[in-house]
Amino acid sequence: DSGVTQTPKHLITATGQRVTLRCSPRSGDLSVYWYQQSLDQGLQFLIQYYNGEERAKGNILERFSAQQFPDLHSELNLSSLELGDSALYFCASSWGAGGSVDEQYFGPGTRLTVT
Amino acid sequence: SQQGEEDPQALSIQEGENATMNCSYKTSINNLQWYRQNSGRGLVHLILIRSNEREKHSGRLRVTLDTSKKSSSLLITASRAADTASYFCATDLNYQLIWGAGTKLIIKP
Numbered sequence: 001d002s003g004v005t006q007t008p009k010h011l012i013t014a015t016g017q018r019v020t021l022r023c024s025p026r027s028g029d030l031s032v033y034w035y036q037q038s039l040d041q042g043l044q045f046l047i048q049y050y051n052g053e054e055r056a057k058g059n060i061l062e063r064f065s066a067q068q069f070p071d072l073h074s075e076l077n078l079s080s081l082e083l084g085d086s087a088l089y090f091c092a093s094s095w096g097a098g099g100s101v102d103e104q105y106f107g108p109g110t111r112l113t114v115t
Numbered sequence: 116s117q118q119g120e121e122d123p124q125a126l127s128i129q130e131g132e133n134a135t136m137n138c139s140y141k142t143s144i145n146n147l148q149w150y151r152q153n154s155g156r157g158l159v160h161l162i163l164i165r166s167n168e169r170e171k172h173s174g175r176l177r178v179t180l181d182t183s184k185k186s187s188s189l190l191i192t193a194s195r196a197a198d199t200a201s202y203f204c205a206t207d208l209n210y211q212l213i214w215g216a217g218t219k220l221i222i223k224p
Contacts, residue, residue: 002157002159004157033211033212042203042214042215042216042217043158043203043214044214045211045212045213045214048210048211055210056209056210056211058211088155090157090158092158097210102163103148103160103163104158104160104212105160106150106157106158106159107157108156108157109155109156109157111155
């Protein structure tokens with residue numbers, strides 16, 4: 001158990017809809033990272049927050065947004081969903097802010113299926 | 116494009132044999148990390164090796180780093196069925212980790 005929790009575990013929704021994925025980082029970690037993993041693919045970094053502020057941005061679509069709240073949990077919002085958004089979405093956390101990136105602890109993921 | 120590229124894409128060996136996976140990257144790094152992912156589950160951190168280190172061990176794992184060749188290798192000795200997983204290398208670039216596509220390792224009983 002990494003100490004990172006994600007909800008929900010599974011999500012099935014229709015095209016055009018909006019969903020929110022939730023992540024609670026490991027106790028004491030200040031950074032939260034969001035990743036997308038399509039079937040049999042590597043991880044695509046989406047976005048990082050450090051202590052409530054956006055720290056780094058990867059290949060995140062404009063339809064996607066995220067935030068980190070004062071209690072350090074984070075939410076990833078996906079809107080106007082398309083079939084191609086079906087994937088595993090992982091949240092990870094680390095103590096540091098990035099730069100020389102520390103090891104990351106991953107949650108179990110949310111499997112999103114868009115029909 | 117991806118920073119890290121693992122090689123081979125897939126590897127199937129007998130239990131008890133050693134497994135070697137390689138990772139190449141493109142730009143200067145501060146560190147390189149290896150992670151394991153069991154099917155459909157979250158990734159688990161294995162080893163972090165810093166750019167000024169050449170070799171690191173953790174149990175049955177041995178990681179080497181050659182910054183002149185921009186490459187790293189992960190050796191798993193005396194493989195077990197439980198080592199069946201995908202293995203990813205990740206390098207740090209601009210405050211984020213850049214991931215390779217992974218090596219899928221299958222350990223045959």
